[in-house]
Amino acid sequence: MSARIIDGKAIAAGLRAELKEKVEAFGKTGRTPGLAVVLVGNDPASAVYVRAKARQTVDAGMQSFEHRLPEVVSQDQLMRLVETLNDDFAVDGILVQLPLPPHIDATALLSAVDPAKDVDGFHPINAGRLATGDTRALSPCTPLGCIHLLKSVEPDLTGAHAVVLGRSNIVGKPLAQLLLGENCTVTIAHSRTRDIADLCRTADVVVAAAGQPEMVRGDWIKRGALVIDVGINRIARDGGYRLVGDVAFDEVCDRAGAITPVPGGVGPMTIAYLLQNTLKAARQRSGAAAI
Ligand code: NDP
Secondary structure, X not given: OOOXXXXXXXXXXXXXXXXXXXXXXXXXXXXXXXXXXXXXXXXXXXXXXXXXXXXXXXXXOOEEEEEEEOOOOOXXXXXXXXXXXXXXXXXXXXXXXXXXXXXXXXXXXXXXXXXXXOOOOOOHHHHHHHHOOOOXXXXXXXXXXXXXXXXXXXXXXXXXXXXXXXXXXXXXXXXXXXXXXXXXXXXXXXXXXXXXXXXXXXXXXXXXXXOOOOOEOHHHOOOOOEEEEOOOEEEEEOOEEEEEOOEOHHHHHXXXXXXXXXXXXXXXXXXXXXXXXXXXXXXXXXXOOOO
């Protein structure tokens, strides 16, 4: 058996097309949703992400505000910028591109973002809302994208045993909360978990977000299980570099029911949900019903 490949690129494109229509409808209230992105320093990968985010924001009919700051910017300057964006009526979403330089206290900065504009979903208020099932939560984009991809294959995940590899605040923990919200029985594994392979063999759903190249092997996967590969790892191979996920794709394809590729799986969904969160923030700020 060869697994069905979940085409995140196509699903994200469909989501953005739907979103564009919703943005147009929202425009009848007299407002255009706006997303502000703050980029510090010259990290080439971050610059690529920020460009893609800005382009897709505009393509979806929303306003994009970019703030590029030099590597040497101070914490105070960044805090002041965030406060200005918090007070700017035209800005519905604020995204601070990570990673930040080591002299910046990222936790303090992210906590300074108005939770109503926290489209990355990293603010403790939004983490709390997600944990308590409050529908106003702006939840992290990558986990939202993972749930969407899973539901594209299996709309009702009730009762499934889901194993999440990774417990970061950005991916693993919020993903576990979202899976609970879908009535899964959730196990969170991390670097200190014993017998991860055996644990995965009991899973109906495996989401790999450990940042370990091709860690999940074919014989870890129950036949027919759904496998979502969040990992993005750049490894040296065949005299060059290539991107691989946390899942040994070819091996797992032979056993899984469905699997996401890397690239072209979870990655494109992350930006689509950033735009979705920006519209949700705009609607909530203007008192319209949640999308
Ligand atoms: P972190 O490094 O913050 O977290 C990694 C997690 O994996 C930790 O909880 C760690 O455990 C766990 N882990 C590490 N090694 C192992 C192991 N051998 N066995 C089991 N668990 C392990 O990473 P992120 O959560 O930020 O990202 C995870 C991956 O997803 C990365 O490859 C990243 O590039 C990718 N990513 C992709 C995105 C996308 O849009 N596609 C978006 C965000 C991330 P412990 O807590 O014990 O240290």
